[in-house]
Amino acid sequence: MEAIDPAYGAGTLLLIAAAAVALLLFLIMKVKLHAFVALVLVSVLTALAAGIPVGDVPDALSFGFSSTLGSVALLVGFGVMIGRLLELTGGAQVLADTLINRFGEKRAPLAIGVAALLFGFPIFFDAGLVVFLPIIMTVARRFGGSLLLYAFPTAGAFAAMHALVPPHPGPVAAAEVLGGSIGLSLLVGAPVAILSWFVGSYLVSQVIGRRVHVDVPTALFGEMNGGRGEDEARAAPSFGTVLGILLLPFVLISFNTVLGTLTTAGVIAEGATWAAFLMLLGNTSVALLITVIVATLVLGLRGRSMADVSTILDNALGPICAIILITGAGGMFGGVLRLSGIGDALSDSLSNIGLSLILQAFVISTLLRVAQGSATVALTTTAGLISASVAEAGLTNFQISLLVIAIAAGATVLSHVNDSGFWLVSRFFGMDVKTTLKTWTVMETTLGLAAFAISLALWVIA
Template sequence: MPFVVLILGIALLLFLIIKVKLNTFVSLVVTSIAVGVGLGLPMTQIATSIQDGIGSQLGELSIVFGFGAMLGRLVADAGGAYRIAHTLIQKFGKKRLQLAIVLASFIIGIALFFEVGMVLLIPIVFAIAMEAGVSILYLAIPMAAALSVTHGFLPPHPAPTAISAVLGASAGHVLLYGIIVAIPSVIVAGPLYTKVAKKLVPDAFNRTGNLKALGPQKEFTLDETPSFGISVLTSLFPVILMAITTIYQLLFNCGSLPKHPSTLDSIIAFIGTPAISMTISLLIAMYTMGWARRFKTPQIMNTVEEAVKSIAMLLLVIGGGGAFKQVLIDGGVGDAVMKLFSGSNLSPLILGWLIAVVLRIALGSATVASLTAAGLVLPLMQSAGVNPALMVLAVGAGSLAASHVNDAGFWMFREYFDLTVKETLLTWTMLETVIAVVGLICVMILSIFI
């Protein structure tokens, strides 16, 4: 019975989002109520589950997402992202343009949300493709692969940070293992898959794209942008702080904070938590991308406020995903999943990946799919003793698979690069699926050693 209710709940959510075109957050809350009733939860318990789900999901994450958006916008508006992309491309030359695009997208993708990173990078990709005389899609596929990998695997991005909180994984460990998984994933789905895509849809590589879809663009000259070094340092500062904590704890404390920590242990652990690392990084960005460039405080605050507006609905959607997850857990779906697969020979990592894939195909949103899957696999992970960081990456990989017509990323890619639906399926959808499969393979290999 719990599975029937779950399937009907997912169908209702899909219907509300796609057919009725109801707002995703509203759809999640309505579906959570309907599923709670279907699972037999008392009316008062349904309300409590929804409140607890939203509250627990947005506790620390609201700081991480809010400050992350502010940091990314500061780097973008100061011209730091423009400097990073152009410097790498200048250094690597025409023959290694794809590698330059991958590195630029990876660095910028860590600091910015997927959609923001794509909007920021596409004009640069258009300009480089025209200057170098290469196909726009030749550079767009590696760019999209790198942005997707950071979105799916690396904190402080919404999905991996949120799943880490649900599964009780160290954000530092997820970041460390995530980079190991991300590198082969982006190579295979980016430069290597481009060769396959060119054979599948050769006509698509002749398109000139649709830059008008991005709206008015802010133009920079290199002289007015910050230096390459300070731009990279500012963008990667949250990652650097988390990496310092993780490496320190691995070297001196067996991977975790000791029962009786020293002052240094406490300080290192403190700066590596996602909320604190983002707070410190934002203050650094306000200086390097603002005051140091002689921007007035009101101008900096305007950038910060605009950044918050861009993620307000994302925060609500993540909260709604948390509500849906909590109702499923309180209604016994998680326990039912554990019983169903208790005799299965499949690894919990593969099961987590499969559940995320099914939810991604059904719901479209990678973030909602990963949050829902995390709630369902939590009891499986605990009973099997699986490393939580690896489970985060397995679920994250599954949540990227098979992006199609119910995912905003699909339509963004189609519109910007002037593709048909079929061409988008054979480029965007396939590269996302390749990332998901390669990501799972890398996680399974890591599980042998961790």
């Protein structure tokens, strides 16, 4: 579904969006209305207020909801199956013990954060996070303290890699639109992502985690590491087996991301059958399906029947219904804002704001991100808006790479209630909206600001 022609100017649409966010927060935080009900209600009211024709409102609602569910439902479903098998068989505990023995208890948050940086190179934010959930929660339960001490370094690592580093689609698309080099964007983006993660995510998360206590939720995996007898403990899989199962989806998904980038760059002929087959295996849902099957055979059937494993997987799916529906409703709200034309109206008013190119990149991307929620839309729209100015300026590939980072930084900050990722983090970590706003929103903002500060410093030097 395409965006309608804006019924109002940018200023009016921004006021409508701000009022919608305020109403949503009021309903959830003050009235205590269920988040799913509140999101759907506010989405309907916003669509009507923004001038979407009444007959098109149902399609506008389903646009964001169905597109979000299409990517989230299978991912979360398969991911929680893998996580449950890893937890019940002792695999998560084995991996956590190995990491802690290698790095030490005090470095546990750093250890799993660094692991997430490595795994995050080929895999999307949400896919990586859902696979790492049992590890995060096992480590957090073992050492105590706030869950955020361990969860946010990991989530921030996946977020940094997803936003800033090719072959992830956002920076690839921006580099292409601006006429830059994808390879150089990778070489520049990777160290910037690591440094901005350490400053804006890891260090900040340790401060947040000491100030805000969040208990390890039991909704997804129950009372983790509890209830296993001595026979099951002795039958725990080896570290190599667990690592292999975790690596499998990342290797498969890398087929999709890396080969897709090489095809776009012209290195691989478009339509090559072998590449298309490997990219199918690397589709996130297919890769996680394969991993569930392997985990069932390697972990689940150790001393259990297939019927027992099916019961385990069935029980794992029950608690995620609310997560999927609320995340889909968050996508619905963001989709309504996008279809209302707020992005187009903002784009028209921001195209000539008289700032230097790198400041334009960050400011425009930030405003688009805050207004309509989607980081991808903010990133690609901003790149398109400044592409003509970039072409006229005759910038080097290095400077274009810095612009890509600045755009991605703006598209990262201020994740809030119109962002489906906000709801995914909120539900996964068992946080209410207020807690998510003062923790996740803050950390995403410091991560984006750190990346922008680095790109700005390099821009001045260059």
